[in-house]
Amino acid sequence: MPNNKLERIHADSASTCKLCQIEMDSIHERLDMKMEEIDILDTPRRSFSVHFPVRMDSGKTKMFIGHRVQYNDARGPTKGGIRYHPELTVEYLQNLAFLMAIKCALVEIPFGGAKGGIVVNTKELSRGELERVTRAYIREISDYIGPFKDIPAPDVYTDEQIMVWIMDEFERIKGEHVPSIVTGKPLALGGSKVRKHSTALGGVYILEAALGKLGITGLDIKIAVQGFGNVGKNAARILHEKGYKVCAVSDSTSGILNENGLDIPAVIEHKSRTGHLMDFPDAKEITNKELITSDCTVLIPAALSDQIDLENANNVKAQIILELANAPTSSEASQILLGRSVLVIPDILANAGGVVVSYFEWIQNLNQDYWEEEKILEKLRKKMMTAFETVYPIYCEEKCSMRRAALQLSIERILEAERLRGNL
CATH class of the missing domain: 3.40.50.10860 (Leucine Dehydrogenase, chain A, domain 1)
Incomplete structure (x- = not known):
């Protein structure tokens, strides 16, 4: 049923964030949020x-x-x-x-x-x-x-x-x-090691934690990666190096599949040399749509938004979806996947590795103390694992989506800060 409190606030605020409206509407009752709390989150x-x-x-x-x-x-x-x-x-x-x-x-x-x-x-x-x-x-x-x-x-x-x-x-x-003042700089001017593949690496840490929770082990884990830009390419590379079977990858024009696993370093070299994935040896050419519904254990959308929607959600075969792209799963598809017990690890958690390493760069700049790669990897893994281990119990206990569990936790932390400052 419509919530009059939310409707009134949204109607009165010309600069209301539309995405925030949608997310707040989904969890305000669970958190029993007051009007002033919604208001302080509703507007930049x-x-x-x-x-x-x-x-x-x-x-x-x-x-x-x-x-x-x-x-x-x-x-x-x-x-x-x-x-x-x-x-x-x-x-x-x-x-x-x-x-x-x-x-x-x-x-x-x-x-x-x-x-x-x-x-x-x-x-x-x-x-x-x-x-x-x-x-x-x-x-x-x-x-x-x-x-x-x-x-x-x-x-x-x-x-x-x-x-x-x-x-x-x-x-x-x-x-x-x-x-x-800024992160994402070259190493020679104060940038941080690991930054260029931090988003993909953070996602892999989360994925391995999720596989452990679901008891999915062994060499038969098949992974499909949609998107072969920086994030998707690095995710495929890291997973291949760890021994996982990356069976399908795609870019904006086409995809390739080999059910026995692709040679990812060779795929990267082929894409770099030719500019596309087509004509890669020992692989079947597929479309992006076919990749989404391919026979895989883990699906990693790492390209555009709204790739998993009402039309294809029932045909997704993956047990885990790791959202490395921003908003690749529509809200309608999320409900379908939740009903089918597919674990969707939301973008706000899955691709947070990038901002974590940006934070590390900021600290290193402030202190003029630059860390070795091993230290950054250790700290990144700890940050990502702590976040997952905090969100996952909420997901299990409240039988909600991982997205809702993550949003609930984040909003509680922001509101706590506002209360401590005396703004609530």
Whole structure:
């Protein structure tokens, strides 16, 4: 039944986060949340846009629009990526910033959630124009970011070079070295080891814990990975190195399958050389849709959102779905999979390894003390395992989805911080 309390708040708030509405609607009764608690979570703490001119290579000046959303900072400075996209909107960034706040609370790192970016098609810019646009954006928002305010990171169509420009421009403005202003930097300028495969590795740690809980062991575990970008490729590589049988992988155009297991290093070399997965020897070509319903023990969606939906959820054969992509499973499909006892490990838990290692980079920058890979691996595994071992009992005891259990835990932690600060 509709909840009048929620309806009233959503109607009154023009800047309400739509994703937060959906998630709050799903758990408010379970947590017996008060109106003031819903209200404080329902709306970003800060959300702003900037307009700035940039001199282009042609000599003409062009105006650009940048956004930044700082969702909730009760647990610490906000943290989140900067993305460049021609269709970027504040509303979409609110959803992503909310998820970052939830993710940071879930793995117990002292950050809130943020997201930002520039409305731009990077393919239409020269490298020089891209640098000037980046630096101009940072000049506009420099008063609102900082190591103890808001720490950016790479996201869609941004990379470690762009993070260097952000750091350098911020340091010029402040007149001092501030490596902790941004994460995702090259190692030579204060980046952290393990960062480039941290999301995939964190997910693998969670997967192995889940396999243990379900008593799934042996060499017959078959794994299918949808998406062969950085995260999907590294997940397949790490699992192959650990001795698991990765039977199917796909990219945006096609997929390949070998029920006896693919030679993942050879697949990576083939994709690097040819630009695609097609024509890989000793493998059957399949579509992305066929990969989703292939005969596997573990399905890892690591590409786009809404890949598992109402149409194919009943045909999924996997016992575990590890969401390394953001929101790859629709809410309707999640209910179907829960009814079929398929364990869906949600994105806010499964792909949190990236922000955990970003946190480690921030600590190393602040202390000017850089860690060896073994130390980072140990700390990453501990963070991910602690989060899983806290969420899993809630999932079992309350017979709800892992997503709801994770959200419940995260929201309780954020509200506790708000109460301790006297905001509730």
